[in-house]
Amino acid sequence: MQSPVALIPQLAAHIVAAGGKRLRPLLTLAAAKLAGYRGGQRHVALAACVEFIHTATLLHDDVVDESALRRGQASANALFGNKPSVLVGDFLFARAFQVMVEDGSLEVLRILAGASATIAEGEVLQLITQNDTATTEDQYLAVIEGKTAALFAAATEVGAIVADCGAARQVALRAYGHNLGVAFQLIDDALDYSAAQEALGKTVGDDFREGKITLPVLLAFQRGDDAERVFWRRTLEERDQAEEDLPKAIALMQKHAAFTDTVLRARQYGQVALDALDVFPDSAERRALAGIVEFCISRAR
Known part of the structure; x- marks a missing residue:
């Protein structure tokens, strides 16, 4: 993160120091070891690349979502402003690509560059579907496969590349990462309406306030009556929200088993991830x- 431009390491250090699970770089390190890599430190540098890509997207996301909190602390954009957050996010993306080039593998570069493009596409697709209750489950899955699962898949696949473990194991590790990523995001989307969210240092109902169309919303909308659909259109499409609307939204999701079924769907993807191993x-x-699969899903308890 070092740079002679002092604001860059200062802002980047703020978001890194805020903590987090470090799940994506952990996946790269574990996948490389599982695949038999014992030859040096390439997996460490590439794990850092993965985390830099993720951190860059967080900086950009918080600007887009106008988020005031990140991991229980003031977000970088709240402290430093939107423009520095976007530009330092750009720096972290660029630095990640410098480290990839230093690694020297075109295959690694292809995988992580492809994931970076897919993440951006997923974020733009989410922007398009936001506030639209006509969004389909397929469109929703395309969003989370882009904005979350793509980097999970890349994180595990580059571990296979450095280990040179063969095509079958590379495909298996990519499948593990992809399905884990989908399960992870499904749980995140359920947690947004859960009291457990506060324990994670996040505000309950952020997705609701922003009008994001996630699986719990889709299930409640599809299973609701006409009056309930009027409620969802008013609060999510028109963004006409009163203080009592979030508790009502949560009650409707509970009424239609939207949380239970979202977690069940996450478990199905988690099982596919386990099978890939x-x-x-x-x-x-x-x-x-x-164990990471169970950890990701157990957050919803």
Whole structure:
């Protein structure tokens, strides 16, 4: 993160110091070890690339969403302003690509560059579907596959690349990452309407206030009567929200089992992720990656 332009390491250090799970770089490190990499430090540098890409997207997302909090602390845009946040996010993207070039693998560059483009497409697609209750489940899945699952998949696949473990295992690790990423985002979207969200240092109902169309909303909307759909259109499409609307939205989701079914869907993707690990023999790394699946889903308890 070092730069002679003092604001860059200062702002970047703020978001890094805020903590977080460091899940994506962990996936790169664990996947490389699972696939048999023992030859050096390439996996460490590429794990840092993955985290820089993720951090850049967080800086940009908080500007787009006008978020005041990130991981329980003031967001970078709230402290430093929107323009520095966007520009430092750009720096982190560029720095990640410098490190990729230093790694020297065109295949790694292809995977992470592709993921970066897909993330941007997912964010733009979310912007298009925001405030539109006519959004389909397929469109919603396309959003989360882009904005979240793409980087999870890339994180695990580059671990396979540095280990040079063969096509079948590379495909398996990519499938693990992709399905874990979908499960992770499904749980995140359910958590936005849960009291457990406060324990994670986030504000309950941010997605609702922004009019984001997530699976819990889609299920409640599809299963609701005409009066309930009028409510969803008013609050999400017209953004006409009163203080009592968030509790009502949560009640409607509970009435139609939207939370339960979103978590169930996440478990299905989680199981596909676990199944992808079957090509590997039992090991501490395989058990760790299996444990990450359960960790991601258990957040909803």
